Amino acid sequence: MDESKKRLVQRLMRKIPTKMLKTTLEKWGRLTGEQQRAMDSIQSKWALTENLLAICEENELAVKHLTELEMIYMIDNPDQGMWYAFQLTDPGDDAQSVDLTQFKEQFKSHLRELVREVSIKIKKHTDEAVWIRIAWGDASSHPDHLKPTYVVHYLQTPYVFVTRLTSKQKPMLSQAMVLSTRYQYFKDANLSGRNLTAIRDLLMRKYQQVFPTKYPSPLTERKQTVTNPHVEREQAKPAANRLQMACEAFGGGTLPQLQSAVYKLETKFRDHTNTLMTEREEPFRCVVKFSSTNLLESLKNCASSGIASTPVTPLLSSIPLKGKNYFVITDNGPGPSSQMRQTQN
Amino acid sequence: MERHQNSVMRTPLNSVAVQRRSKNKSYRLSYRNRIGAASRLGLTPGLTARRLNTSRKAPKSNKITVTTEQLTLLVKTEWKLSYVTPLYRFRHTQLKIYSRQLSAFIAAEKQQGLAVDVEGTQNTFRVSFSLVLGMTESVDDAVTVHIQIHSKPLFAKQDEPQKPVWSGWLTCINGNPEYLRSLPKDFICLPLFCSSGAGGLTSLVKSWFQQSFDCCFGPLEISHTSLQWLMALWTNCQSESSIRQLKMIWTLPVEPQLQVTYTVDAEDAWELWSSVRKKNTAGEGEENSIDIEEVMSFMQGLKAHFFRHFRLDLSAGSLNEVSTALGSAKHSGMIKFSNSKYMITTLMLLTECALLKMPI
Numbered sequence: 001m002d003e004s005k006k007r008l009v010q011r012l013m014r015k016i017p018t019k020m021l022k023t024t025l026e027k028w029g030r031l032t033g034e035q036q037r038a039m040d041s042i043q044s045k046w047a048l049t050e051n052l053l054a055i056c057e058e059n060e061l062a063v064k065h066l067t068e069l070e071m072i073y074m075i076d077n078p079d080q081g082m083w084y085a086f087q088l089t090d091p092g093d094d095a096q097s098v099d100l101t102q103f104k105e106q107f108k109s110h111l112r113e114l115v116r117e118v119s120i121k122i123k124k125h126t127d128e129a130v131w132i133r134i135a136w137g138d139a140s141s142h143p144d145h146l147k148p149t150y151v152v153h154y155l156q157t158p159y160v161f162v163t164r165l166t167s168k169q170k171p172m173l174s175q176a177m178v179l180s181t182r183y184q185y186f187k188d189a190n191l192s193g194r195n196l197t198a199i200r201d202l203l204m205r206k207y208q209q210v211f212p213t214k215y216p217s218p219l220t221e222r223k224q225t226v227t228n229p230h231v232e233r234e235q236a237k238p239a240a241n242r243l244q245m246a247c248e249a250f251g252g253g254t255l256p257q258l259q260s261a262v263y264k265l266e267t268k269f270r271d272h273t274n275t276l277m278t279e280r281e282e283p284f285r286c287v288v289k290f291s292s293t294n295l296l297e298s299l300k301n302c303a304s305s306g307i308a309s310t311p312v313t314p315l316l317s318s319i320p321l322k323g324k325n326y327f328v329i330t331d332n333g334p335g336p337s338s339q340m341r342q343t344q345n
Numbered sequence: 346m347e348r349h350q351n352s353v354m355r356t357p358l359n360s361v362a363v364q365r366r367s368k369n370k371s372y373r374l375s376y377r378n379r380i381g382a383a384s385r386l387g388l389t390p391g392l393t394a395r396r397l398n399t400s401r402k403a404p405k406s407n408k409i410t411v412t413t414e415q416l417t418l419l420v421k422t423e424w425k426l427s428y429v430t431p432l433y434r435f436r437h438t439q440l441k442i443y444s445r446q447l448s449a450f451i452a453a454e455k456q457q458g459l460a461v462d463v464e465g466t467q468n469t470f471r472v473s474f475s476l477v478l479g480m481t482e483s484v485d486d487a488v489t490v491h492i493q494i495h496s497k498p499l500f501a502k503q504d505e506p507q508k509p510v511w512s513g514w515l516t517c518i519n520g521n522p523e524y525l526r527s528l529p530k531d532f533i534c535l536p537l538f539c540s541s542g543a544g545g546l547t548s549l550v551k552s553w554f555q556q557s558f559d560c561c562f563g564p565l566e567i568s569h570t571s572l573q574w575l576m577a578l579w580t581n582c583q584s585e586s587s588i589r590q591l592k593m594i595w596t597l598p599v600e601p602q603l604q605v606t607y608t609v610d611a612e613d614a615w616e617l618w619s620s621v622r623k624k625n626t627a628g629e630g631e632e633n634s635i636d637i638e639e640v641m642s643f644m645q646g647l648k649a650h651f652f653r654h655f656r657l658d659l660s661a662g663s664l665n666e667v668s669t670a671l672g673s674a675k676h677s678g679m680i681k682f683s684n685s686k687y688m689i690t691t692l693m694l695l696t697e698c699a700l701l702k703m704p705i
Binding site: 263267270271273274276277280282286287288289291292293295297298299302305309312313315329 | 599601603605606607610616617621642655656
């Protein structure tokens with residue numbers, strides 16, 4: 001078996017954990033019953049790899065079959081690696097009427113025109129998502145299957161999620177997407193994270209949202225702690241208000257798991273007790289990064305516990321509102337990649 | 346009192362039972378026992394009432410006279426800090442003997458199976474003690490002592506040289522002269538202990554020191570105030586050599602824990618710092634000293650700017666780490682000097698912190 005196929009199999013076996021192997025291979029469906037049973041009985045990863053290499057020889061499997069296996073695994077386990085969100089803007093008149101077959105044909109032909117050697121695989125997943133696997137090559141080399149780019153596009157929405165993409169590959173992907181979906185621009189949505197499901201839910205609002213209400217909140221505090229009854233009575237209303245506003249800003253129930261948010265501040269220094277600095281013309285440049293295992297949950301707790309003042313500042317509530325986690329904040333008008341207007345305190 | 350062959354000299358807890366041939370009665374008691382007898386001996390009662398200095402001289406790019414090769418031993422490594430009580434009868438002239446004694450001690454402990462195995466090294470260790478000259482600030486400071494432990498990596502060939510697997514140093518920079526002069530004659534004060542390397546070796550070295558010089562080690566954390574001082578002192582150096590950025594890492598007590606990394610551009614941090622400085626009241630050619638109020642205003646300004654944007658009060662959390670191009674300091678007691686130029690001022694602050702931890 002040639003080197004590149006062997007390396008691909010080895011890479012796949014390293015990526016797929018043993019416990020997921022059985023189901024993934026079954027879904028793949030390219031093993032005979034006997035071969036499948038043989039794989040199930042082996043425990044060690046190394047032996048499994050050797051066995052799979054032998055099976056590939058036996059069944060005369062090609063690279064395209066192996067990439068199929070990789071794609072099956074990725075689709076079932078999308079919450080790994082880094083995903084970056086992009087948005088298509090300025091739809092043409094017929095953008096809404098693009099259907100799956102049209103999109104597939106057009107995307108493949110456009111990308112093939114732009115990149116001489118490229119291997120494209122498109123699969124539609126059950127939940128309206130179109131998964132695309134791209135292995136890039138160029139005039140002098142075959143497609144590199146060890147460094148593929150995965151693209152997930154939800155038809156009928158302008159959202160596209162992409163894994164690794166070099167600066168050389170970006171314009172080509174951008175062009176192909178724009179032409180096949182009939183939009184004008186393919187822009188960076190300033191949202192990134194490890195969980196595809198999380199950033200998708202955030203961008204497409206698929207999480208429990210809480211709307212402002214004038215009446216006593218029906219939401220109850222999830223954690224019941226034992227406190228002094230006097231304190232409880234006194235704090236009940238302010239605590240309920242804080243919780244309500246925290247949920248309005250970030251959502252109720254389980255929140256999408258984001259790991260970090262970065263704010264590049266280029267605003268003037270703000271502190272009325274320091275006249276020297278406030279008179280300064282130049283901005284006070286700093287970068288603030290918030291990180292946590294579940295950022296939105298942390299921020300919501302900051303708001304409900306009072307560490308962050310409520311109502312929650314637009315800078316923080318923009319994360320779920322605009323579905324972004326990278327912001328450039330300037331004093332006057334929209335910055336180059338943000339639409340934030342700094343409120344005057 | 347002569348030293349006998351055994352290198353391990355234990356001072357008995359009950360001093361009355363032992364007859365020492367020392368002329369002066371007060372030297373009978375070891376330093377550790379003085380804790381109980383403090384009132385009788387009248388040792389520096391004022392130290393416990395002392396606080397961290399509220400004003401300091403601005404750091405200058407010192408013309409350090411330490412040799413470059415010794416400097417490379419100290420910079421660019423992250424050190425774990427501990428404080429150590431004064432050493433009884435530690436002699437700077439007996440370093441070779443100490444090297445042999447410590448090697449033997451480590452070998453003995455390993456044989457007994459008590460020591461923790463150091464990963465990836467063979468069992469033979471060679472210890473070297475050396476003096477680091479040129480680092481002291483005042484006449485009363487004892488000379489810095491540097492210790493290095495070498496060993497061969499696990500699968501090394503016969504003739505491959507040993508590599509350093511652990512280093513540590515004891516130092517006292519600009520220690521409080523009142524305190525230093527009040528110590529009895531036989532005590533050497535090197536309160537700041539920095540170590541880097543396997544934890545097992547660190548505990549062995551500490552045990553040996555405890556047995557040989559009757560001292561105590563303890564963890565030295567860098568308090569919030571000290572971290573603020575470091576922020577201000579380092580930012581103050583911006584006019585002479587760029588700090589590149591001032592980075593602070595805070596953690597907020599929410600579930601799940603939220604970490605905030607607040608990085609300010611060097612120039613902007615410098616401008617804010619200059620704006621909170623009081624007018625220069627020092628004489629000609631003298632550097633104005635920095636007061637704690639200025640440091641706190643600096644911090645307040647940074648927090649206020651943050652609050653104006655995020656309406657999140659950083660005081661609710663704790664400051665864990667401060668770093669600039671000159672070095673980094675962690676609340677848990679880790680320090681790193683990236684640049685030797687302003688090292689001395691940082692060490693002065695840390696020596697002060699260590700001295701404040703002295704039991705008496």
